[in-house]
Amino acid sequence: MDWKSLAGYTNKSIEKSCAVIEKDEKNIPGAVAIKYFPMAIERAEGSLVWDADGNRYIDFLTSAAVYNAGHCHPSVVEAVRDQVGKLQNYTVVYFYNDRQVRLAELLASTTPGDFPKKAAFGFSGSDGVDAAIRAARSYTGRKKILSFKESYHGMTTASLSVTGIISEEVKRSVCLDPNVIFAEYPDPYRNSWGIDGYADPEALTKAAMDPIRELLEKNHGDVAAVLIEPAQGDGGMIFPPEDFMRQLREMTAREGIVFIDEEVQTGMGRSGKWWAIQHFGIDPDLIVSAKALGGGMPISAVVGRADILDAVPVPLLAYTHTGHSVNCASAEAMLKVVRDEKLAEEAEKKGKLLADWFKDKAVRYPFIGDIRQKGLLMGVEIVSDKGSKTPDKSMALKISWAAWERGLILITFGKSGNVLRIAPPLNIPEDLLQEALEILNASLEDAASGRVSDDILPYLKGW
Ligand SMILES: Cc1ncc(COP(=O)(O)O)c(C=O)c1O
Known part of the structure; x- marks a missing residue:
């Protein structure tokens, strides 16, 4: 260039x-x-x-x-400076550290759902998606993930496997997880059914749900999770009809499928609520967060049902730097800024x-x-x-x-x-x-x- x-x-x-x-x-x-x-x-x-x-x-x-x-928010910078001068990190894989515990507690208080919650931390949206997939598979004992065409979930092997916006040809060249099925995301403006989803959201919801029902029937008993962005970000910021998300949630609850709300791009207040899923009035099983969560430091979180996260076998969520003290201090400060300001x-x-x-x-x-x-x-x-x-x-x-x-x-x-x-x-x-x-x-x-x-x-x- x-x-x-x-x-x-x-x-x-x-x-x-x-x-x-x-x-x-x-x-x-x-x-x-x-x-x-x-x-x-x-x-x-x-x-x-x-x-x-x-x-x-x-x-x-x-x-x-x-x-x-904003960049270099004074409260975030101060929290990072304070933490980095005291303890950069000591692996929480072997010992304890209140930074990640405090962050998990505060983060859980912002997410919808009245059930016991836990949080697991990583470094990027991609590994957050991986962890959520791992949890859903461990919990259900099933292997398939239903994701959406044109979705973006990341560049690690698992998150790339469930990403719809990268061509199959490119993905095939790096040998991905084959246990993924893709459905069409209901784009009200332009969709394969030729429906004006703004004028007729019911028709769009039906058109999108019918093939999903068929896919689930065909893969009956084998689908661990539905993974969905509440607004498809890199797909072009597409908002699905409200009833579509509600019906999808009901279906996953009925079928014992984990509903993973992928909020790497949409969370932390950006949509006008803490989490974009709150616009739909549903409680997901797991939420994946990253990007804004860290206030500029690299951290991801999977937060949600404790029983699902506890199903992951030891040590499959253990990275040396998981729950990194500086990143947690930055994220805790960031959450307080979003709340207090x-x-x-x-x-x-x-x-x-x-x-x-x-x-x-x-x-x-x-x-x-x-x-x-x-x-x-x-x-x-x-x-x-x-x-x-x-x-x-x-x-x-x-x-x-x-x-x-x-x-x-x-x-x-x-x-x-x-x-x-x-x-x-x-x-x-x-x-x-x-x-x-x-x-x-x-x-x-x-x-x-x-x-x-x-x-x-x-x-x-x-x-
Ligand atoms: C919706 C969504 N999920 C996952 C990711 C991957 O996050 P990261 O690049 O932090 O690994 C992104 C990044 O753009 C994203 O927009």
């Missing part, structure tokens, strides 16, 4: 970033990355990020939905403001096809025309590029790579939100009026 040749397409100074990129390409394998812009991040604070050349950005990505409380309410308020803003823009720009939002879990789908709903990835990338040029980090995601990913910190200050909207406004106009050259497109890989 020759980022330097992009210099002619941007007014920014990017020399220092390009020097980092040159060395990165020599030293880091390409499979690590889906890069967007020629930007090496140097520092960050609150809702702002600076690159190596000193360019300033408002952050509408938050490191992929990690910094729900009422970040879910902030998300609710700001998400509504953003959705109204985009609805207004959709009148002017016919390429805004669908606006999906709960709190600050948000995706804006870009299409070539509203009637055919044909995804327009190029236009989406041009909007992102124009935004980057003007100082806003905004990328794309989705099964067709054409959805603007709107994920600012939940506590983004009013003035920065307004500044971001001014940038967005100008970026939509840049892209619509052809001011962004097609030449940049081959450089932006995107999803």
Whole structure:
């Protein structure tokens, strides 16, 4: 990738970033990355990020939905500093440590369900998904996992096996777990049944549930878990009909199947509630959390029914650094910030403001096809025309590029790579939100009026 040749397409100074990129390409394998812009991040604070050349950005990505409380939140930083100076970690595999116990207790108090709960910790969303699968299989003595097409669950062997958005061909090349079955996720905007799920959620629910019933019948007695994102994140922020989730929950309870609520991206207040599953009024058996949980430190958690987690044979949840003291201290501080600063309410308020803003823009720009939002879990789908709903990835990338040029980090995601990913910190200050909207406004106009050259497109890989 020759980022330097992009210099002619941007007014920014990017020399220092390009020097980092040159060395990165020599030293880091390409499979690590889906890069967007020629930007090496140097520092960050609150809702702002600076690159190596000193360019300033408002952050509408938050490191992929990690910094729900903004970068370097003082309470989180203080908790990390305090812990790292006292005890970095001593393995909880052999001894005890109150950090992970306190975190487990606090985390369980935020999750739905009135039953005895426990929590097991790891380091990334991917290993959290692995652990939940392990627990479901141990508890039920069954092996199959029902997952969803276009889902994203991670890159460890088990979590990649249940990921639907990576092609079968690519997955086959690395020998995955064959005991996974995939069902279609009910996307109200665009689905294989041709149903307008906004106008007729009952029809969409029925269309999605019928094949799931058939799959469960065909694999009767062999399905350990249903693994589902309450909003498909990397699939393009898709919200299923409420009744679909309720029916799915009822079915798993009836069949003795573990319901795993995968909230790696959707949790910790981002949806306007602690956990996105709370929008559906159901109690999952297990919740997987990561990303925002750690406040910037790497930690995952599987939290939920104690009897399910206790079914895992010793020592199959034991990593040397599980329940790492510094990560737990950071996560505990982060949970308190979300609770005490009422970040879910902030998300609710700001998400509504953003959705109204985009609805207004959709009148002017016919390429805004669908606006999906709960709190600050948000995706804006870009299409070539509203009637055919044909995804327009190029236009989406041009909007992102124009935004980057003007100082806003905004990328794309989705099964067709054409959805603007709107994920600012939940506590983004009013003035920065307004500044971001001014940038967005100008970026939509840049892209619509052809001011962004097609030449940049081959450089932006995107999803
Ligand atoms: C919904 C979801 N699950 C799992 C993961 C994997 O998490 P990690 O990259 O921390 O392993 C991600 C990461 O983007 C995600 O969005």
